[in-house]
Amino acid sequence: MSFQRKLQLATDFYQLSMGNVYYLDNKKDQIAVFDLFIRKNPCDGGYTIAAGLEQIIEYIEQLHFDDEDIALLKKNHPEFDENYLKYLRNFSFSGEIYAVPEGTIVFPNEPIIRVKAPLIQAQLIETTMLTIINHQSLIATKASRIVDAADGGTVLEFGLRRAHGSEAGLYGARAAIIGGCAGTSNVESEYLIEIPSKGTMSHSLVQSYDSELEAFRNYAKYNPNNLILLVDTYDTLNSGVPNAIKIFQELREKNQLGDTYGIRLDSGDLAYLSKTARKMLDQAGFADAIISASSDLDEYIIRDLKLQGATIDSWGVGTKMITSYDCPALGAVYKLSQIEEKGQVKPKIKISNDVIKITNPGYKKVVRFYDRNSHMALADLILLDDEKIDEKEPLEIFDPICTWKRKVLTNFYAKELLIPIFVNGKKVYQSPNIKEIQNYVKHQKQFIGEEYRRALNPHIYHVDLSEKLWNLKQQLIHQER
Numbered sequence: 256m257s258f259q260r261k262l263q264l265a266t267d268f269y270q271l272s273m274g275n276v277y278y279l280d281n282k283k284d285q286i287a288v289f290d291l292f293i294r295k296n297p298c299d300g301g302y303t304i305a306a307g308l309e310q311i312i313e314y315i316e317q318l319h320f321d322d323e324d325i326a327l328l329k330k331n332h333p334e335f336d337e338n339y340l341k342y343l344r345n346f347s348f349s350g351e352i353y354a355v356p357e358g359t360i361v362f363p364n365e366p367i368i369r370v371k372a373p374l375i376q377a378q379l380i381e382t383t384m385l386t387i388i389n390h391q392s393l394i395a396t397k398a399s400r401i402v403d404a405a406d407g408g409t410v411l412e413f414g415l416r417r418a419h420g421s422e423a424g425l426y427g428a429r430a431a432i433i434g435g436c437a438g439t440s441n442v443e444s445e446y447l448i449e450i451p452s453k454g455t456m457s458h459s460l461v462q463s464y465d466s467e468l469e470a471f472r473n474y475a476k477y478n479p480n481n482l483i484l485l486v487d488t489y490d491t492l493n494s495g496v497p498n499a500i501k502i503f504q505e506l507r508e509k510n511q512l513g514d515t516y517g518i519r520l521d522s523g524d525l526a527y528l529s530k531t532a533r534k535m536l537d538q539a540g541f542a543d544a545i546i547s548a549s550s551d552l553d554e555y556i557i558r559d560l561k562l563q564g565a566t567i568d569s570w571g572v573g574t575k576m577i578t579s580y581d582c583p584a585l586g587a588v589y590k591l592s593q594i595e596e597k598g599q600v601k602p603k604i605k606i607s608n609d610v611i612k613i614t615n616p617g618y619k620k621v622v623r624f625y626d627r628n629s630h631m632a633l634a635d636l637i638l639l640d641d642e643k644i645d646e647k648e649p650l651e652i653f654d655p656i657c658t659w660k661r662k663v664l665t666n667f668y669a670k671e672l673l674i675p676i677f678v679n680g681k682k683v684y685q686s687p688n689i690k691e692i693q694n695y696v697k698h699q700k701q702f703i704g705e706e707y708r709r710a711l712n713p714h715i716y717h718v719d720l721s722e723k724l725w726n727l728k729q730q731l732i733h734q735e736r
């Protein structure tokens with residue numbers, strides 16, 4: 256491909272044109288605080304998995320504009336001041352970023368990234384951070400829902416061909432692994448996330464031979480250790496499964512049957528076919544043969560197939576995971592919450608008629624409360640950075656909109672969710688590898704009640720505001736209205 260991407264320009268024009276204003280109006284060095292947060296969980300679910308931080312870190316570290324970029328901006332935007340363009344040419348991020356570690360289970364309205372930096376810098380990175388977080392968090396969450404439906408079964412990501420371009424396929428595969436998929440068919444992921452790709456065979460291989468049996472036999476010759484035969488090209492139960500059994504018998508007689516072998520169903524009634532195929536395989540002495548299935552699967556169909564008693568061990572999921580088909584976008588936003596002007600700190604608010612959309616002002620942190628005995632998550636609290644939690648005293652928390660809904664926490668401990676990623680423009684955080692992120696997701700799920708994780712009509716997890724923050728918010732609302 257001759258077209259080379261330029262991530263520094265993969266932003267919205269308004270970021271650059273506002274930068275021009277900040278520069279000319281001497282606002283560029285005012286220290287601004289922005290919060291990045293989601294407003295709604297994907298698929299009307301009860302939680303979101305934050306993913307993409309590693310790519311954000313890479314973006315921030317590499318962010319600069321070269322001579323070619325500056326020439327392009329100068330040509331197309333004569334309103335950009337000469338000195339502003341010089342500023343961009345010498346740009347590098349010098350601020351602070353706190354974020355939740357990748358794979359953290361998060362909920363609407365709580366900051367998952369907090370940026371404190373000179374205004375022009377903090378503004379400039381908005382679009383790319385949102386692009387990355389919105390995409391990967393969406394797919395990681397979708398994958399997690401699908402993995403939960405498979406209830407211990409293996410889920411493989413097969414969606415590259417249906418992704419919205421190969422970049423979405425690649426980062427979608429990464430997110431799917433974070434969400435709990437055991438593997439992906441995407442070979443480029445071997446390079447990005449350093450895990451081997453996986454797969455079976457397609458109908459074309461079967462069709463390319465004179466008979467299905469001959470196709471299976473030749474495939475088996477070259478794939479003794481990963482022998483998953485696609486059995487639905489002609490007639491699943493009358494030809495595909497019997498031919499697969501014949502091949503397994505031939506290999507067993509020669510002592511060549513590996514540990515990973517079985518069949519893939521790709522059409523028809525997957526419950527009926529898997530149950531019948533299971534019986535046929537068991538009767539032939541192949542109880543450990545894997546039955547895998549694909550065909551427009553998602554969390555709802557997988558759950559239904561399991562209710563029908565489908566005997567499917569491994570699920571290949573493509574289109575509906577990689578595109579998050581029923582919920583195609585996540586709407587994380589990035590909002591200014593504070594600005595320093597001439598040494599004076601000014602908390603800021605954005606008012607909306609939709610109460611839930613009124614932003615939370617100030618330089619804030621987020622804590623998650625856990626029960627000291629069960630270690631289950633109880634609620635999250637957004638508070639101003641200088642506030643302290645006394646774990647020894649009972650703590651009353653309240654719903655920030657329906658303030659009469661209150662709860663007293665006792666016997667709890669609190670963990671801060673935002674951790675330092677960049678300080679004074681320097682990275683102070685080492686990203687974990689993909690397996691560690693996946694394990695972190697799995698670990699946390701045990702401590703978020705299942706009522707918050709169920710696919711349909713989950714409970715709403717509480718994200719409350721401290722009294723001090725709530726008061727500040729009210730004060731600003733009254734001041735601005």
Ligand SMILES: Nc1ncnc2c1ncn2[C@@H]1O[C@H](COP(=O)(O)OP(=O)(O)OP(=O)(O)O)[C@@H](O)[C@H]1O
Nearest residue numbers: 521522523524525526527550551552556559560563
């Ligand atoms: N027992 C079942 N219960 C509910 N849904 C099922 C069951 N078996 C299969 N499905 C789903 O039904 C849909 C069937 O898709 P479709 O009608 O396009 O046919 P197909 O069987 O895949 O055949 P073909 O690939 O030849 O078009 C898929 O989404 C599949 O996952």
Ligand SMILES: O=P(O)(O)OC[C@H]1O[C@H](OP(=O)(O)OP(=O)(O)O)[C@H](O)[C@@H]1O
Nearest residue numbers: 413457458521549550551552572573574
């Ligand atoms: O159904 P999805 O969840 O999107 O999973 C990916 C699909 O891609 C393949 O089909 P395709 O018809 O493209 O090729 P094939 O000839 O290998 O079946 C595969 O057989 C799956 O059905």
Ligand SMILES: O=C(O)c1cccnc1
Nearest residue numbers: 413440453454455456571
């Ligand atoms: O390996 C497979 O079976 C596979 C890969 C991509 C799409 N569908 C199936």
